[in-house]
Amino acid sequence: MEKGKLSERILERSVLKQLQGQKGLEGILTKMAAGGDFAALNMEEEEALVTAVASVSSDIEDIGRLAVIKASNNVAVSGADQAGIMLDILLPPDTEESRLKFLIKQAALTAKELETVIIGGHTEITDSVRLPVITATGIGRVKRSMLLGKGSSRPGDDIVMTKWIGLEGSAFIVKERKEELKARFTPALIESLEDMSKELSIIKEARICRENMVHEMHDLSSGGVFAGLWELSKASGLGLVADLKKIDIRQETVELCEYFKINPYELKSSGSLLFTTDRGYEVVERLKEAKIRATVIGKLTDNKDRIIVNEDEERYLDSPRGDEWDKVMTGG
Numbered sequence: 001m002e003k004g005k006l007s008e009r010i011l012e013r014s015v016l017k018q019l020q021g022q023k024g025l026e027g028i029l030t031k032m033a034a035g036g037d038f039a040a041l042n043m044e045e046e047e048a049l050v051t052a053v054a055s056v057s058s059d060i061e062d063i064g065r066l067a068v069i070k071a072s073n074n075v076a077v078s079g080a081d082q083a084g085i086m087l088d089i090l091l092p093p094d095t096e097e098s099r100l101k102f103l104i105k106q107a108a109l110t111a112k113e114l115e116t117v118i119i120g121g122h123t124e125i126t127d128s129v130r131l132p133v134i135t136a137t138g139i140g141r142v143k144r145s146m147l148l149g150k151g152s153s154r155p156g157d158d159i160v161m162t163k164w165i166g167l168e169g170s171a172f173i174v175k176e177r178k179e180e181l182k183a184r185f186t187p188a189l190i191e192s193l194e195d196m197s198k199e200l201s202i203i204k205e206a207r208i209c210r211e212n213m214v215h216e217m218h219d220l221s222s223g224g225v226f227a228g229l230w231e232l233s234k235a236s237g238l239g240l241v242a243d244l245k246k247i248d249i250r251q252e253t254v255e256l257c258e259y260f261k262i263n264p265y266e267l268k269s270s271g272s273l274l275f276t277t278d279r280g281y282e283v284v285e286r287l288k289e290a291k292i293r294a295t296v297i298g299k300l301t302d303n304k305d306r307i308i309v310n311e312d313e314e315r316y317l318d319s320p321r322g323d324e325w326d327k328v329m330t331g332g
Helices: 008-019 063-076 097-113 167-176 178-182 187-199 203-211 224-236 251-260 280-289 324-330
Strands: 047-057 081-091 118-125 133-143 158-162 216-219 239-243 273-277 294-301 306-310 313-316
Touching: 008 097, 008 118, 047 063, 063 081, 063 097, 063 133, 063 203, 063 216, 081 097, 097 118, 097 133, 158 224, 158 280, 167 178, 167 187, 167 251, 167 324, 178 187, 187 251, 203 273, 203 280, 216 224, 224 239, 224 273, 224 294, 224 306, 251 324, 273 280, 280 294
Parallel strands: 081 118, 239 306
Antiparallel strands: 047 133, 081 133, 158 273, 158 294, 216 273, 239 294, 306 313
C-alpha cells in the first residue's frame, strides 16, 4: 500500500466494512466514516468515563487481538464496563491490504468476544515503522461510587493473583521463535504454549472482583509479577510480603524460560490479575466457582518494605528493570 493516510476506497473496503454491524454501536452518537475525527459516547448522570491505552508493536499475526485485549484489561481494572475501543494503526509500506483487512477483522472479533466494540480510530501507512504498531484506547463507563482508584488498598489486605504468570510472554515468544523451538520442544508442548494466548483477558475475573468489592486491581503486563507487585506497593504507599512458592506458573513456561535463560517472574504476564482485598480467601472461592484459578500470594504491610519470601530466604523486591521478553527478541 502507498504511504500516508489510507485512500477512501481502501478505508471503506478493508477497515470500515469490517466494523459494520457490531453489537453495541447504538450507544455511540457518531458514525464511523472517512474524515471523522472523533467518537462520542452517550453518558448518564453519576457516571465516570474511563480511558486506558495499550500499544503493541510486532509482526505476529495476533497483534490486533492482543492490542484490544490489553486495552480492555486496563479498563476492566478500574471497575468499569467496556464501552468501546479506538485503534491507531501504523503499518510499513510493504504491508499487503489483505494483512490490514485480517488485522481489523481480528480486532473486531476480539472486541465482540469481550463484549465491547471498535468505535473508530486512525490508520496510516508510513516508512517510519518497520513493524506494525497498534495503539488501542479502551473506553469504559462506571458509576463514580464504584470506580476503583489507585491507593485504595489497606495494610493487612490479602494480595491475590489469578491464573499463571508469563502467559503473554510464553505465547508470543513461541509465535516469534517457533521454528527454532521445534528442534527443542515437542509439538504438544509448543501447542500448549501457543494456546496460552487464549487466556489473556482478565475481564471475567475483574467483574467478579468488582461484585465482591475488592480494593484495587492491577493487570500484570510488562515486567511480569515482580513489576506488578512493585507498582501495587508504590500506588498504595504500603509495603508487602509475597510468597514466591504461591505464585502459580505452568511447567511449559518454566521450560521455555530455562531454554532462553530468562526470569519468568519478570516476563510479560497479561492474563493474570493482581488484586487486594480484606477477604482474600472468600474472593478466591468465588473465582473458583467460576472456574478461574486464583491464589492468595501475600499481604500488604504498614511499612515501605517490599519482601519476597522463598521458603527460609527473604529478599527485597527490586524496582522494575524491563521485561525478559525483550532479551529474547533482541538476543540479549
